[in-house]
Amino acid sequence: xxxxxxxxxxxxxxxxxxxxxxxxxxxxxxxxxxxxxxxxxxxxxxxxxxxxxxxxxxxxxxxxxxxxxxxxxxxxxxxxxxxxxxxxxxxxxxxxxxxxxxxxxxxxxxxxxxxxxxxxxxxxxxxxxxxxxxxxxxxxxxxxxxxxxxxxxxxxxxxxxxxxxxxxxxxxxxxxxxxxxxxxxxxxxxxxxxxxxxxxxxxxxxxxxxxxxxxxxxxxxxxxxxxxxxxxxxxxxxxxxxxxxxxxxxxxxxxxxxxxxxxxxxxxxxxxxxxxxxxxxxxxxxxxxxxxxxxxxxxxxxxxxxxxxxxxxxxxxxxxxxxxxxxxxxxxxxxxxxxxxxxxxxxxxxxxxxxxxxxxxxxxxxxxxxxxxxxxxxxxxxxxxxxxxxxxxxxxxxxxxxxxxxxxxxxxxxxxxxxxxxxxxxxxxxxxxxxxxxxxxxxxxxxxxxxxxxxxxxxxxxxxxxxxxxxxxxxxxxxxxxxxxxxxx
Ligand code: NAD
Numbered sequence: 001x002x003x004x005x006x007x008x009x010x011x012x013x014x015x016x017x018x019x020x021x022x023x024x025x026x027x028x029x030x031x032x033x034x035x036x037x038x039x040x041x042x043x044x045x046x047x048x049x050x051x052x053x054x055x056x057x058x059x060x061x062x063x064x065x066x067x068x069x070x071x072x073x074x075x076x077x078x079x080x081x082x083x084x085x086x087x088x089x090x091x092x093x094x095x096x097x098x099x100x101x102x103x104x105x106x107x108x109x110x111x112x113x114x115x116x117x118x119x120x121x122x123x124x125x126x127x128x129x130x131x132x133x134x135x136x137x138x139x140x141x142x143x144x145x146x147x148x149x150x151x152x153x154x155x156x157x158x159x160x161x162x163x164x165x166x167x168x169x170x171x172x173x174x175x176x177x178x179x180x181x182x183x184x185x186x187x188x189x190x191x192x193x194x195x196x197x198x199x200x201x202x203x204x205x206x207x208x209x210x211x212x213x214x215x216x217x218x219x220x221x222x223x224x225x226x227x228x229x230x231x232x233x234x235x236x237x238x239x240x241x242x243x244x245x246x247x248x249x250x251x252x253x254x255x256x257x258x259x260x261x262x263x264x265x266x267x268x269x270x271x272x273x274x275x276x277x278x279x280x281x282x283x284x285x286x287x288x289x290x291x292x293x294x295x296x297x298x299x300x301x302x303x304x305x306x307x308x309x310x311x312x313x314x315x316x317x318x319x320x321x322x323x324x325x326x327x328x329x330x331x332x333x334x335x336x337x338x339x340x341x342x343x344x345x346x347x348x349x350x351x352x353x354x355x356x357x358x359x360x361x362x363x364x365x366x367x368x369x370x371x372x373x374x375x376x377x378x379x380x381x382x383x384x385x386x387x388x389x390x391x392x393x394x395x396x397x398x399x400x401x402x403x404x405x406x407x408x409x410x411x412x413x414x415x416x417x418x419x420x421x422x423x424x425x426x427x428x429x430x431x432x433x434x435x436x437x438x439x440x441x442x443x444x445x446x447x448x449x450x451x452x453x454x455x456x457x458x459x460x461x462x463x464x465x466x467x468x469x470x471x472x473x474x475x476x477x478x479x480x481x482x483x484x485x486x487x488x489x
Contacts, residue, residue: 027329028105030355035108038473041465044481052480055081055104061150067139076147078126078156081107084483087160089114089121089379091167091199094174098127102329106167109350110379112372115476115483117451119383124162126151132169144174148181157182159195159390165382166199168328171252172206175199195389198382207385207395209440210378215256217377218324218348220445221369222261224452225344230460232367234321234343241266244282246320246342248273249327250290250300253348253375257324259287267322273315274300274327280318281306316340325352332357340366347371362467370469372476373451380447384440396434407431 025033032053039049058079064071077100080088090110103125111123128147132140151157157164157178166175175197183193194205202208209216225231226238234243245267247258254272261267268284279285279300286305293303301308316323316336323342325331329351332340337357345361345368347353353361353368361368388395407430411422422430432438459471 024334025355026101026105027351027354028101028108030330030351030353030358031105031108033355034358034469034473035477038470038477041462041470041474042477042481045485048481048484051484052082052477053108055079055107056083058100058104058107059154059156060100061147061154063146063150065143065146067135067142074128074130074143074147076126076128076150077103078151078154078162079103079107079124080156080162081123081125082111082480083122084111084480084487085114085120085122087121087158087163088124089119089163089165089198089382090123090125091165091378092126092128092170092174092178093167094128094130094132094169096129096131098129103127105329106350109372111480112473112476113376113379115479116372116454116472117376117380117447118479119379121163121379121383124164125167126156126164130169137173140174141177144177145181148178149185152182152185157196158186159189159192159386163195163382163386164197165378166252168251172199172201172211175206176201176204179204191392192390195386198385199378200385205385205389207381207388207440208435208437209444210381210385211252212256212260213381213440213444214253214348214375214378215258216260216441217380217444217448218253218257218326218346218374219260219265220377220448221374221452222322222346223265224449225367225369228452228456230456237321243267243321244270244319245322245324246271246273246315246318248315248323248325248331248352249349250274250294251327253378254324254326255287255291257326257348258285259291262287270320271315271318272300273313277301277308277310277312278315278318279303279306279308322346324348328352330354332361334360337361338364342366344369347374350375358469368467368469370472373455373468373472376451377444377448380444381440384443395436395439400434403434404431 035053061076062073064073090107106125107123110125114121156162178197179194179200182196183190186193199210200206226233247254247269250272258269262269269287270282271278271280276299289305290303294300301310317339319341322344323340324346326348328349331352333354334356337360345366347370350371415421454475455468455471458475459465465471465474
């Protein structure tokens with residue numbers, strides 16, 4: 001090992017005094033420890049490592065909204081981890097458990113994620129401490145708009161400055177409110193205002209495929225790993241068909257990942273675990289039906305297509321081939337890491353493994369695909385949306401008809417030359433000129449596959465890195481360091 005030796009406060013000794021069920025490392029400490037570990041493999045100039053790890057700024061805002069005949073106070077945060085590329089980018093979550101430290105950890109992961117996937121953004125993240133279920137839609141709209149006003153005042157939202165996106169507890173609806181509020185506050189810049197957030201509904205400047213993007217990216221990450229002959233696959237198996245998968249969290253990311261892996265790839269989603277319990281079916285759960293049940297009743301429990309087990313976090317410990325934690329951070333800590341059964345853990349959530357859990361799993365030979373790679377699909381498609389908003393032209397518009405005509409001509413020529421007709425099942429796909437959703441999926445798949453190659457190639461050439469997470473961190477930090485040096489910081 002060369003270069004950097006950390007003296008950062010987060011690089012704490014592993015004491016023996018951590019209480020049971022409380023992770024020894026907080027989310028931020030885990031991220032910083034991974035950072036510090038990876039820095040040890042890079043030969044960085046004096047001081048640059050600290051500069052890269054530290055979060056540049058965290059803005060805390062308290063604001064009041066008059067609702068239900070009285071004033072309610074809310075607290076929100078927006079952290080900017082790194083501005084080595086601008087604008088900075090990262091989601092906004094609405095959750096009663098948010099705090100500044102969590103937001104800083106998430107902002108650091110955004111910096112790494114954008115760097116790893118070579119997107120032209122620095123890293124940021126935001127949160128509002130709120131339980132969305134406690135408020136009606138009109139109330140949530142007023143609260144979201146007030147939060148947006150605060151971010152606008154401080155330059156923490158804007159197409160060239162800072163571009164939020166959905167995360168836990170937020171979606172298209174909140175993004176549409178934020179974009180509208182920003183546009184009202186910036187009438188002179190209204191032409192680009194839509195690019196101030198991504199993850200908007202299609203009718204408000206969104207892009208096809210953004211809602212599903214993170215789950216779709218999880219699917220492409222699994223494909224990339226399984227199809228790479230340098231990996232051991234899952235017990236030697238390289239086809240997702242009939243692999244048993246446990247998914248924790250049935251929200252945006254968990255639902256879409258489960259849906260694509262089961263419906264398109266034939267994997268068996270044997271367990272879906274939520275806050276209030278788990279649903280189990282060794283033959284595989286019907287994900288669309290489970291989703292309908294969840295929407296209708298507000299819980300996955302009671303679903304007829306599986307056995308319901310109320311309470312506990314035991315879902316993570318069920319036998320399976322692949323475990324996909326897709327709920328929240330620190331789901332797997334030193335307390336339960338030894339009891340997980342999967343050969344492969346695919347981190348769809350941000351920070352689902354503590355630093356110590358990661359170490360225990362590696363000692364057990366479990367392979368972990370890291371969050372900064374696995375869940376990058378959301379920000380990749382957000383990038384496409386931002387570009388679409390700034391260029392004001394839908395993807396494929398100039399090309400589509402020309403491509404259709406050319407493909408028609410090729411099909412006719414083939415038919416004339418061979419005397420056979422084009423196979424009916426292939427004809428439509430061949431003649432199609434490229435809809436926005438096809439282009440988005442193709443772009444996303446390309447980024448996920450090329451990013452996988454980047455990580456796996458690096459690990460192959462530097463086996464001392466030891467695991468995919470460290471390789472991903474080293475690749476990402478190397479790019480950030482180069483950007484800092486190029487701009488003279
Ligand atoms: P979401 O709010 O749509 O879904 C989260 C789900 O997890 C909810 O259904 C919730 O009930 C469940 N959950 C919460 N605590 C749980 C627990 N203790 N046990 C089991 N289930 C629990 O959020 P999301 O957008 O799907 O995000 C999930 C994770 O993915 C987060 O870590 C988020 O930061 C990350 N992520 C999301 C995106 C995105 O585009 N939405 C992008 C990248 C990363």
